[in-house]
Amino acid sequence: MKKSSLFIAVSLVTLSLAAGAVASSSGQKAPKQVQWAFDGVFGRVDKQSAQRGLQVYKEVCAACHGLKRVAFRNLTEIGFSEAEVKALAATYQIKDGPNDDGDMFERAGVASDYFPSPYANDNAAKAVQNGAVPPDLSLIIKARPDGANYLFSLLTGYEAAPADAHLAAGQHYNPYFAGGVLAMPAPLSDGQVEYSDGTKATTEQMAKDVVNFLQWAAEPEMEARKQTGLKVMLFLFVFTAFAYIAKRNIWRKLH
Numbered sequence: 001m002k003k004s005s006l007f008i009a010v011s012l013v014t015l016s017l018a019a020g021a022v023a024s025s026s027g028q029k030a031p032k033q034v035q036w037a038f039d040g041v042f043g044r045v046d047k048q049s050a051q052r053g054l055q056v057y058k059e060v061c062a063a064c065h066g067l068k069r070v071a072f073r074n075l076t077e078i079g080f081s082e083a084e085v086k087a088l089a090a091t092y093q094i095k096d097g098p099n100d101d102g103d104m105f106e107r108a109g110v111a112s113d114y115f116p117s118p119y120a121n122d123n124a125a126k127a128v129q130n131g132a133v134p135p136d137l138s139l140i141i142k143a144r145p146d147g148a149n150y151l152f153s154l155l156t157g158y159e160a161a162p163a164d165a166h167l168a169a170g171q172h173y174n175p176y177f178a179g180g181v182l183a184m185p186a187p188l189s190d191g192q193v194e195y196s197d198g199t200k201a202t203t204e205q206m207a208k209d210v211v212n213f214l215q216w217a218a219e220p221e222m223e224a225r226k227q228t229g230l231k232v233m234l235f236l237f238v239f240t241a242f243a244y245i246a247k248r249n250i251w252r253k254l255h
C-alpha cells in the first residue's frame with residue numbers, strides 16, 4: 001500500500017471513530033428498527049401504506065413542511081389514477097407568473113405542478129417556528145442516517161423531558177433527535193386522521209404510513225432499481241453456468 005493511501009485509510013478510521021463518539025456523547029438514542037416492505041433486495045413500495053402516508057402528510061405535516069420535489073403527477077406511481085391526481089392538484093393554489101402586466105398570480109394546480117411549500121422562505125418559517133426551520137421533507141429519508149427508522153422513531157418517540165433538560169418556550173424533548181431538544185411539537189396523536197380504508201389511525205400506524213410515503217418520495221426509482229439488480233444477478237448466474245459448461249467441454253480432452 002502506498003504511503004498516501006495508508007494515510008487516507010488511517011484518517012478515515014480516526015474520523016469515523018470520532019464521529020461515533022460525538023453521536024453517543026449527545027445522548028441521541030439509536031433508532032428503533034422496523035421491518036419495512038422496501039427493505040432488502042426484494043424491496044417494494046407498500047402502495048396502500050404510502051397512499052395513507054400522503055394523507056398524513058397533507059393533513060398534518062404540510063402545515064409546516066414542504067415537499068417541493070414531488071410533482072402531483074408522480075403520485076400515479078403509488079397507485080393513484082390520473083383523475084385522482086388531477087382532482088388533488090386542483091385543490092391547491094399555485095403561484096405562477098409573471099403575467100403580461102408583470103404581476104405574479106395564483107391559479108388552481110395541475111398535475112405537473114409540485115407541492116407548494118407552506119412558507120415563502122426560511123426566514124418566514126423561522127419567524128413563526130421559534131427560530132427553527134422545518135426542513136423540506138422530499139429527501140429527508142436520505143438526508144438522515146438510517147432515515148426511515150429514524151423518522152419513525154422521531155415521530156413515535158416524544159417523552160416528558162428529564163429534570164436536567166433545559167427547554168425554552170416552544171421547545172420539546174425527544175431522545176431520538178440529536179441533542180434531545182427540538183422545536184417540533186409531537187405532530188401525531190392517536191386518531192388524528194381518519195383513513196378511508198378503515199385502517200385504525202394509531203400514532204404508530206400514521207408514522208409508518210408517512211415513512212412509506214416519504215421513502216417513496218426520496219427514492220422513487222427504488223423498486224425498478226432493485227428489480228433490475230435481481231435480473232442482472234440472474235443473468236450473471238446463468239451466464240456463469242454456461243461459461244463453466246463451455247470451459248469443461250473445451251478442456252475435457254486435456255484431462
Ligand code: HEC
Nearest residue numbers: 060061063064129132133134135140151182183184187210
Ligand atoms: C407545527 C409545525 C410542525 C408540524 C405539524 C410538523 N413539523 Fe416536523 N418540524 C417542525 C420544526 C419547527 C422542525 C425543526 C425542529 C428543530 O430543528 O428544532 C421540524 C423538524 C422535522 C424533521 C427534521 C428532524 C431532524 O432530524 O432534523 C422531520 C424529519 C420532521 N420534522 C418530520 C415531520 C413529519 C413527518 C410531520 C408530520 C407527521 C411533521 N414533521 C409535522 C415543525 C413541524
